[in-house]
Amino acid sequence: xxxxxxxxxxxxxxxxxxxxxxxxxxxxxxxxxxxxxxxxxxxxxxxxxxxxxxxxxxxxxxxxxxxxxxxxxxxxxxxxxxxxxxxxxxxxxxxxxxxxxxxxxxxxxxxxxxxxxxxxxxxxxxxxxxxxxxxxxxxxxxxxxxxxxxxxxxxxxxxxxxxxxxxxxxxxxxxxx
Amino acid sequence: xxxxxxxxxxxxxxxxxxxxxxxxxxxxxxxxxxxxxxxxxxxxxxxxxxxxxxxxxxxxxxxxxxxxxxxxxxxxxxxxxxxxxxxxxxxxxxxxxxxxxxxxxxxxxxxxxxxxxxxxxxxxxxxxxxxxxxxxxxxxxxxxxxxxxxxxxx
Numbered sequence: 237x238x239x240x241x242x243x244x245x246x247x248x249x250x251x252x253x254x255x256x257x258x259x260x261x262x263x264x265x266x267x268x269x270x271x272x273x274x275x276x277x278x279x280x281x282x283x284x285x286x287x288x289x290x291x292x293x294x295x296x297x298x299x300x301x302x303x304x305x306x307x308x309x310x311x312x313x314x315x316x317x318x319x320x321x322x323x324x325x326x327x328x329x330x331x332x333x334x335x336x337x338x339x340x341x342x343x344x345x346x347x348x349x350x351x352x353x354x355x356x357x358x359x360x361x362x363x364x365x366x367x368x369x370x371x372x373x374x375x376x377x378x379x380x381x382x383x384x385x386x387x388x389x390x391x392x393x394x395x396x397x398x399x400x401x402x403x404x405x406x407x408x409x410x411x412x413x
Numbered sequence: 414x415x416x417x418x419x420x421x422x423x424x425x426x427x428x429x430x431x432x433x434x435x436x437x438x439x440x441x442x443x444x445x446x447x448x449x450x451x452x453x454x455x456x457x458x459x460x461x462x463x464x465x466x467x468x469x470x471x472x473x474x475x476x477x478x479x480x481x482x483x484x485x486x487x488x489x490x491x492x493x494x495x496x497x498x499x500x501x502x503x504x505x506x507x508x509x510x511x512x513x514x515x516x517x518x519x520x521x522x523x524x525x526x527x528x529x530x531x532x533x534x535x536x537x538x539x540x541x542x543x544x545x546x547x548x549x550x551x552x553x554x555x556x557x558x559x560x561x562x563x564x565x566x567x
Contacts, residue, residue, distance in 0.1 A: 242481060242482075242485070244481065244491070244514075245445060245490050245491060245492075245516060245517070246514050246515045246516035246517055249516075255485065255486075256485070291511070291512060292511075292512045292513070292514060294474045296474075296478055299475075299478075301474065319478055319481060319482075321474050321477050321478045321481065322477060322514045322517070323471075323474060323512060324438075324471070324472040324477065324494050324512075324514075325462065325469070325470060325471035325472070325508070325512050326469070326470055326496060326505065326506060326508050326509035326512055326513075326519075327436065327462065327465065327468045327469025327470055327506060327508050327509070388468055388506075399525070399526065
């Protein structure tokens with residue numbers, strides 16, 4: 237029984253530079269075990285401590301993702317082509333803390349004093365704004381503002397403020413609720 | 414070190430600027446010798462993230478599978494990937510890091526509201542260390558001989 241396995245570039249340092257290797261196994265799991273015997277360390281790159289496939293790893297048997305077959309129990313037959321395909325994704329983590337409170341001091345430049353910036357902030361970004369203190373004169377505006385929301389939303393809201401020329405200083409560290 | 418021809422980086426930046434509502438992404442293709450990667454061309458692909466496409470991207474696994482199949486046995490390799498961050502920084506996010514592969518280049522382009530851009534490439538030599546900025550060199554105003562060769566192979 238021979239199964240051809242395609243190896244992505246980052247793992248080729250474990251396969252002596254080979255982009256394609258031959259192995260065997262009745263199931264995907266057995267194949268990974270055998271591959272690890274041939275090329276030490278390969279399985280650890282693909283599976284976590286529990287033996288499950290890592291999130292950023294896909295395994296395709298011919299043209300099918302094993303997650304939609306029988307996962308690591310997917311049966312294999314002679315001549316199958318197994319591809320290790322990197323999962324490429326990024327962005328905001330699902331489990332990013334969603335309920336952060338950040339307190340900041342804002343110093344508004346003269347030209348922005350008349351602008352309803354806090355209102356815009358709440359409309360534009362998914363943040364709850366709470367003014368904790370303010371002192372506005374014709375020359376300068378100072379405000380202590382509390383922002384509640386997801387980390388990214390808060391970051392974006394702050395970037396927006398900075399873009400408008402508002403000086404942003406933290407009052408204290410984030411509080412995760 | 415990541416070598417990117419001037420016209421290729423311009424192409425990537427233009428693609429990133431063209432969408433201000435969703436992150437855009439694609440694949441860097443070229444020649445890979447040791448830690449030296451020379452980008453010859455890109456394959457721009459759809460961001461297939463299902464939600465929050467303004468802060469997330471995902472490249473269809475099948476696109477990568479198909480590319481790997483096409484490139485098998487050729488001199489070209491997938492060197493890494495590019496994606497845009499909208500009004501954010503060129504630093505990888507938590508999720509970028511959690512899902513990253515070692516060795517590939519992750520080029521991040523940021524486009525701000527004023528239309529300005531900045532970019533940086535990141536590489537993770539080991540998961541324990543995490544992402545580090547990769548040295549990047551933009552070469553020539555014209556395509557390099559190598560990238561022209563690559564095109565002839567297509």
